Amino acid sequence: MRREIVMVGAGGHAKVCIELLRAMGETVAFCIAGANATESCLGVPVRVGDDHLADLREAGYNRLFVAIGDGRLRDRLAGLGNTLGYELVNAVSPNAVISPSAVVGAGVAIMAGAVVNADSVIADLAIINTGAVVDHDCRIGRAVHIGPQSALAGNVSVGDGSLLGIGCKVIPEIVIGEYAVIGAGAVVISDIGDRATAVGVPARVLTMHRVDHG
Ligand SMILES: CC(C)(COP(=O)(O)OP(=O)(O)OC[C@H]1O[C@@H](n2cnc3c(N)ncnc32)[C@H](O)[C@@H]1OP(=O)(O)O)[C@@H](O)C(=O)NCCC(=O)NCCS
Structure with missing residues (x-):
């Protein structure tokens, strides 16, 4: 081989x-x-x-x-x-910081400056982009993309296939569904459903909106 x-x-x-x-x-x-x-x-x-x-x-x-x-x-x-x-x-930057208690799947990219804290789980094929923060006890689903400089507080759950845009923030305990999109710079302070697109500060779901982001 x-x-x-x-x-x-x-x-x-x-x-x-x-x-x-x-x-x-x-x-x-x-x-x-x-x-x-x-x-x-x-x-x-x-x-x-x-x-x-x-x-x-x-x-x-x-x-x-x-x-x-x-x-x-x-x-x-x-x-x-x-x-x-x-x-x-996996493609993991030597300049990322990953807690020894975090669990990271296969096919995952973790870019420079990213931090994954204690007891978080990163499922297969996720992207934790440049400078993103995934704090303790988060659950990041399969093929999720956490955009550059995004920050997730503790106990946040992100469903499979979702995209969190560059620079968004998510407060503790929030649940984001599958194939959801969080716009760049949004601040998420309430749960977001499957396939919803939410933008702004605080983040609001755009009605009748569908983004084919993957
Ligand atoms: C949320 C997003 C996916 C919407 O894209 P879209 O489907 O092309 O939507 P539109 O540009 O038609 O915008 C729809 C409405 O949402 C608003 N909007 C879009 N993105 C927004 C954002 N990030 N913050 C605030 N408002 C936003 C638009 O101004 C528009 O409002 P209007 O109807 O009042 O004019 C996109 O704007 C975005 O933020 N993508 C993040 C991409 C990213 O960071 N990827 C990581 C790459 S490494």
Whole structure:
């Protein structure tokens, strides 16, 4: 088996994840991307088309990182990778601070300056972006994206697939549902339901609004 990592994605998020993995001493051998991708991403050769996932698996690669911002697509492509026999690796900055009592799943990205505090649980495929704070006893669902500089107080729960926009704040004990969107800069002081989009200070749910963010 080859130790180098195969990455799905070749965009801006992939660039950050390649640098996280390099900071961990890892090597990304190939990026796999859709049509219109550049030939290389931070010096990593890009192969176009999901078929390359199977080809590279046959060539002996078995470590995968899915660097796609859209949560649903990230989940789907990770599932494809699992089916082909890949192991999902994590990309965690050496400059993130993660409590020894926190539990972190597979396929997770934790960027520089992020803090995950005691007894929090970060499920598979989550992104804890640059400088985000997840305080104690939080539950972060599968394929959630906690945006840069967002801050979650203690005992906050975020359902699968939700996106918390850059710089939002969430007070203690709040429950955010699945596939919800919290707008940039929002301050969440009450629970937010599944698939709701909430913006502002304090955060209010936008009516009749649906965002396909992943
Ligand atoms: C909330 C959000 C998803 C809505 O995007 P959208 O579906 O394109 O919505 P629109 O731009 O049509 O805005 C709808 C309304 O909400 C308001 N609104 C949108 N985002 C807002 C925000 N962050 N704060 C306050 N109001 C906001 C708009 O002004 C608009 O109000 P109006 O109807 O009175 O004019 C988006 O604005 C946002 O904040 N995304 C965060 C993205 C992010 O941080 N990602 C992390 C990347 S690393």
